[in-house]
Amino acid sequence: MSGARWLNLRRGFYRFRRSWLSMVGLVIVAALVLVALVGPALVPHPEHVAGGINTTARFLTPSASAWFGTNELGQDVFSLTIAGSRVSLLAGISVVVLAAGFGTLVGAVAGYYGGWLDEALMRFTDLMLTLPSLILAMAVAAAMGPGLGNTVFAIALSWWPGFARLVRGEVMAKKADTFVIAARALGAGTPRILGRHILPNIASPIIIKMSLDMGFAILTVASLGFVGIGVKPPTPEWGSLLSTARGYLPDYWWTAIFPGSAIFLAVFGFNLLGDGLRDVLDPRARR
């Protein structure tokens, strides 16, 4: 069994490797994850990450001692950007996992049962889709107060309808497949049919969407930080770093350009990876 699984993985990786952009995405994401895991422990100025300031060293240009320069509080931008990766990535992953989990549940129930339940759930989903996600997230964050947990919850709340729609369609298609009919003919109950037969077979599009959405989730977390209702300083987060730096453009460009580039790199990397995963997991969707 492991032999067959291993061969499948290698076959998938073979397809993946044929697109060098997917490889670039994989390398970027792997580097980001590594930085988020070990980076905060290795930064040159952990005291700045913890909120310490150094007013004697304000707005230093990038140099060998401070690679990304320092900000208005004399904090090392390199340390903050590296430390921010953990918060941003964690927030992005949380948003996507929460949204995928809830969206899959709603979509699977709606798609499998159909009828009035489907109608009700999908009208509710459509209603959520009509609300601009950033506005909804702002409203929730404003009502519940700023902070990482609330930010994640707020964004996930506006994020799940996409997953619900995707999963509903996939479940409806799979429900008509012969092997699902076979399970019904055997007398399998609904939890078994959904859990054993349908969901494992629609995991690929869900995983692909999760990867594609990761970049945008990170961007949204940063956007909320940027407008000032996301993660609050001193917790370093790319969006709020960018927000503070905005006031010092264009003279002190380095305070904005490095957190901004980090956001760009994360969005770019996850999108390329998502495209690559689609080639591997769902080869029919190509071209």
Added chain:
Amino acid sequence: MSLEIIGLSKHYGRDVVALNDVSLQLRQGECFGLIGESGSGKTTLTRCILGLEPPTSGRILFDGVDITRLGAAAMRRMRARIQIVFQDPYASLNPRMSAHDIIAEPMIIHRATLGLEHRARTDRVVELLGLVGLGPQHLSRFPHEFSGGQRQRIGIARALAVNPELLILDEPTSALDVSVQAQVLNLLHSIQQRLGLTYLFITHDLGVVRMVADRVALIHHGRIVEQGDTAQVFAGPTTEYGRMLLAAMPEPDPDLSPYRRG
């Protein structure tokens, strides 16, 4: 086991009549061939027998019990007695489950009736694999690692896992190559001999049904238009449709071609 279908009709909406007053009777231990082209209603009929769709009217008596009126729990128990093998061996097996899990699943679903625990289930899966001509080395493989014929054997093993009395064979060989079809047809015959099953063999392949079936019925536009002993129906179809269909059967003999003129 006895299966009696009496006056079965199935309508979809107001206009579509999928089954129109279908009556059939299957005898214990026989192979009954149901011949129909696409849209004839044969798929709807199997779904009704399996309890996957309720008929509009009529009765399906299995050992005298009308299965169209069974409650959920009773229908669940009934499902162990009527099983089905599907046409497309590529679509009818869950691609994410191993051969072991596919064949063991019916035993898990019907463990209340069968009373097989984990170890006993694996033993039974190996026994079933042997019955269909596969071996224990195939246990942990996934559907895509099997050929079409082997997949169909797994589909047969899954159907047999719950000791059914009636097996519905829904075009079991029409997706297979000729030599593989021969293997599967021989296998189905030997299984029937050993287990004393009753077969409802659904097909559009007249050559196959002529060989395997004791009795046949022709279904056309939701109606049974002809019914009788196989030899009798093939020797002298009494309806226009029956004559047309039998004449269209491509015999693998150049001398029997209706197209060649001299």
Added chain:
Amino acid sequence: MALLEIDNLHLAMRSFDGEAQVLNGISLSVDKGQVWGLVGETGCGKSVTGLSVARLLASPPARYFGGAIRFDGQDLMQADEAAMRRLRGRRIGMIFQDPTTNLNPVFRIGEQMVDVALHAGATDPAILGLPQGAPRRARLAAARQLAIRMLDRVGIPKAVDRVDDYPHQFSGGMRQRVLIAMALIGKPDLLIADEPTTALDVSVQAQILQLLYDLVGEEGLAVLLITHNLGVVAQICSHVAVMYAGNIVESGDVRSVFKQPGHPYTRALLAAVPTVQSVRGALQDLPGAVPDLIHPPPGCRFAPRCALATPACAQALPAPVPVGPLHSVSCLAVGAAA
């Protein structure tokens, strides 16, 4: 010289697992008025042979490494894409298994046929019955008339009315007729039909076979009929080539091959088809499975499954041995007996 000559064609297809030797030296010659059945089981190479003649295989993954395909004297292996486009839809017509996916659902069938007719008329204005450089309006009108004539020709009732219908308004059998009509527009010399009746019901299949049979007689077409159905071959083919794992193991006129099959594989294949004489449960089956074409067995590829195999069979691919005026068999056992 025959219309189509395939001469010792070798083809490999690349995939992750390696390069599969899909065609291992195919030779076949098809003349006008002949219906050649190319028959064999899944993966034997019959479909790629048809696609190779039309040069429709993308390369890579396909790699031709030997042999030639000559159509009316022209070497298609050397022809460029422009030359092939002039042949396809013109002198080489193709029809495929699934009549549903080969018609564009959003265009009326008339529009689709007019496109084909204009394309064919661009290389040969005589097809539209117009002189060179006729105005577009005249060409359109002629193309439409031709489309209606062809629909009528393939037995579509009230062709004048049906020409403006959409594909979904036709039944499966009627759609296959439309595709045949489309293939006939360019007045092809060769029709490649890949499993043309496999997706159809038996009664509809009989009608399409009748149509194909009549067309050959009346238009002098050459047909390459690719199928797994031995019954269909027996019914309408004049000749048959039996393929196994990338080789033609036996070929000849259909009566001779079906009545006196020489190759052990042909015999096994014919014995596996249920007939009036077949005994329930005792149908002759063929043990083993088709070989892995990435690592094909040496010599005769059928040898590992063959009851008559000797060590010599693994030495070299057996050459075709004539066993009748038109009938040859590639088998050492048959060669020794002859």
